Amino acid sequence: MALGTDYDGQDCSLARALELVGERWTPLILRDAFIGVRRYGDFLDHLDIPRAVLAARLQALVDAGVMARQRYQDAPPRDEYVLTAMGRDLWPALHLLSQWGERHLSEQGPRRVYTHLPCGSQLQNGSCPACGAVRPEDVEVRPGPGAAQTRTDAVSVALREPHRLLEPLRTP
Amino acid sequence: MALGTDYDGQDCSLARALELVGERWTPLILRDAFIGVRRYGDFLDHLDIPRAVLAARLQALVDAGVMARQRYQDAPPRDEYVLTAMGRDLWPALHLLSQWGERHLSEQGPRRVYTHLPCGSQLQNGSCPACGAVRPEDVEVRPGPGAAQTRTDAVSVALREPHRLLEPLRTP
DNA sequence: CTCCTGAGTTCGGTGAATGAACCTACGGCA
DNA sequence: TGCCGTAGGTTCATTCACCGAACTCAGGAG
Secondary structure, three states: OEEOOOOOOOOOHHHHHHHHHOOOOHHHHHHHHHHOOOOHHHHHHHHOOOHHHHHHHHHHHHHHOOEEEEEEEEOOEEEEEEEOHHHHOOHHHHHHHHHHHHHHHOOOOOOEEEEEOOOOOEOEOOEEOOOEOOOHHHEEEEEOOOOOOOOOOHHHHHOOOOEEOOOOOOOO | OEOOOOOOOOOOHHHHHHHHHOOOOHHHHHHHHHHOOOOHHHHHHHHOOOHHHHHHHHHHHHHHOOEEEEEEEEOOEEEEEEEOHHHHOOHHHHHHHHHHHHHHHOOOOOOEEEEEOOOOOEOEOOEEOOOEOOOHHHEEEEEOOOOOOOOOOHHHHHOOOOEEOOOOOOOO
16 A cells, blocks of 8 residues: 555454555455466566565565465576465455455456356355355456456466466466 | 555456555454444544544545445434445455454454354354354454453443444444 | 534645666576 | 676655644534
8 A cells, every 4th residue: 555554553353464465555466376476577567566566565475474485496596476374364355355346346247257166166255155165276267257358468368268276377 | 555546457356346445444444334333533533543534535435335424413413424235245355354364463362253143153264154144233243362452442442342243332 | 602522624744655777696698 | 708688676766645733613512
């Protein structure tokens, strides 16, 4: 944000959570991470976020244990950012907020459709009508009728095909 | 934040939602509204938020249709801010984020305990294990073992007793 | 008439976000 | 050996939102 950064006097777990994942850009970074974005450059291209802010947010998320930085290639050395268990646990909250946006702010119908792969049904209210709670890795995203397809960055293009959450996105 | 204010190029319902309810302070204002806070002065005392920011946020929420401003007294004229249906629909998302904070950031156990009044069971993962989805007006909040009770503003004091969500808080 | 309360608005100072330019490490290639 | 390209950052001046104290305003109450 500019969300200052903290909410000192609040004895409230929501305030604590927001200090960590409520800063400007952070929820979108996490959404991208669930989608399968892992590399600094891909976050950068897809979010149009200032480089310094992205670096600061990723560092804060790693420090807090929401994401982890891990080597995926040695020559040249390259790291990627992946969600930890604590980070993956954010999925229901993030997904429900996104669905609220779809319900109340999308004119053209849903921009993305979420399917529970084990049973094939579409998610409702953040869970599977048939199976109950879902794990993000069992969910597939697909563009819906409200999708715009105006962006041409590598991540947006890759997302025009159906894609399983948390699976690394193949970018050129 | 400072959360700037918008996320222009993002074709994503999460970005749209965040432009509305992701600004600094806004989630805490909404949490208070669910708790039953309705008056400008009560928000002010409970949140320690700058007056100008509170006024701007409430106005934005009213403009967006998330809250409504209604007269509750004519002499002198006084208005209160209450959640609309669109606003009340945010409860699952807000509650899940708060629960994530409880699970991962509360050292002393939960600060607040949520009970589904019709059946008496405690909420898990944002819904009732017995009944499924819950409406906020059917939920009771009570301080839990991790509650601090350090604040002495009227709202915090009123919340030391069990309280039904959305019910107006009685402040002196 | 004066004081008090609730609900804001105004305004100078501060700190975070922004974006362009720069830096660094490494590999490939001529 | 030198040069170029790429990925992943850091630096820095500017802009903008937040902050908080002071002020305003409307309407009772005494």
